[in-house]
Amino acid sequence: MTSANKTPLLSANGVTVRFGGLTAIDNVSFDVYPGELLGLIGPNGAGKTTMLRAITGVVRATEGNVTLEGESLNGLPIHKRIQKGLSLSQQLVKPFREISVLDNVALAAGVARTHSPLKSLMHVSQKEEEAIGRQMLERVGIAAHADQKPGIQPLGILKRLEMARALALKPKLFLLDEPLAGLNSKEANALATTIAEINRQGVTIILIEHNLGEVMRICQRLVVLDNGRKIASGEPRAVMNDPAVRAAYLGGDTIAEAGVKETAHAGDAHA
Numbered sequence: 001m002t003s004a005n006k007t008p009l010l011s012a013n014g015v016t017v018r019f020g021g022l023t024a025i026d027n028v029s030f031d032v033y034p035g036e037l038l039g040l041i042g043p044n045g046a047g048k049t050t051m052l053r054a055i056t057g058v059v060r061a062t063e064g065n066v067t068l069e070g071e072s073l074n075g076l077p078i079h080k081r082i083q084k085g086l087s088l089s090q091q092l093v094k095p096f097r098e099i100s101v102l103d104n105v106a107l108a109a110g111v112a113r114t115h116s117p118l119k120s121l122m123h124v125s126q127k128e129e130e131a132i133g134r135q136m137l138e139r140v141g142i143a144a145h146a147d148q149k150p151g152i153q154p155l156g157i158l159k160r161l162e163m164a165r166a167l168a169l170k171p172k173l174f175l176l177d178e179p180l181a182g183l184n185s186k187e188a189n190a191l192a193t194t195i196a197e198i199n200r201q202g203v204t205i206i207l208i209e210h211n212l213g214e215v216m217r218i219c220q221r222l223v224v225l226d227n228g229r230k231i232a233s234g235e236p237r238a239v240m241n242d243p244a245v246r247a248a249y250l251g252g253d254t255i256a257e258a259g260v261k262e263t264a265h266a267g268d269a270h271a
């Protein structure tokens with residue numbers, strides 16, 4: 001957990017991202033400590049996904065910098081950041097539909113080992129990658145689907161497959177962008193439990209999520225963005241009771257209640 005004498009795994013320092021005249025991220029700084037499950041939350045359009053993209057190199061920060069284990073990631077392309085230990089599980093799930101669930105994960109494991117998608121394609125199903133694939137499917141709870149094709153899987157399984165693919169890269173920092181979106185409350189609850197379990201096994205995680213009930217349940221610390229700015233950070237319950245956070249979400253009313261309801265969905269509440 002956070003402590004003054006611990007070195008952050010990741011530090012964002014004064015990160016600003018502008019798209020033309022729009023400042024999507026405005027001078028945001030925060031740290032992620034080894035072993036943490038950090039929730040990055042905020043209303044629609046707050047800048048959460050842009051922040052993740054600035055960390056992974058999908059968008060370039062206009063100002064500021066991001067360091068991983070003290071080393072600047074500035075200017076590094078996405079694949080170099082992956083090599084250094086970042087892995088992003090995306091909101092949109094796009095597996096290869098013609099190969100099995102297991103081969104999808106084995107392929108990702110191959111990319112991690114060869115850093116070349118082409119080589120990993122030729123290596124797919126080699127024993128070691130396959131073993132990593134099976135291990136990751138176990139980890140996300142879908143080992144029973146290993147030999148099936150992704151095309152016939154429901155969204156809940158596909159989300160877990162996407163997570164298994166990202167975990168196959170053996171990341172130092174695992175970035176999850178709205179993994180619970182589109183799931184019913186029972187599925188969301190189960191997947192959030194899996195995410196907490198992955199964290200307990202030692203994987204440091206940044207979780208972007210609108211489902212505040214699950215965020216409150218599994219995250220150890222929160223960073224809140226609104227209009228591109230960091231408006232609060234700290235222990236979840238204290239953050240949820242922060243007047244600035246209440247105002248950002250609901251105009252100051254019932255964020256604490258919304259936060260503890262299992263089905264709470266800030267995106268819905270905000271709409």
Ligand SMILES: Nc1ncnc2c1ncn2[C@@H]1O[C@H](COP(=O)(O)OP(=O)(O)OP(=O)(O)O)[C@@H](O)[C@H]1O
Nearest residue numbers: 019022023024042043044045046047048049050051
């Ligand atoms: N590539 C882009 N070009 C221009 N504007 C963008 C781009 N990406 C994001 N934005 C804008 O930046 C702002 C922040 O968007 P972002 O998607 O990061 O927010 P978010 O907090 O992830 O929102 P949500 O919860 O709705 O997914 C929004 O105003 C969005 O329209």
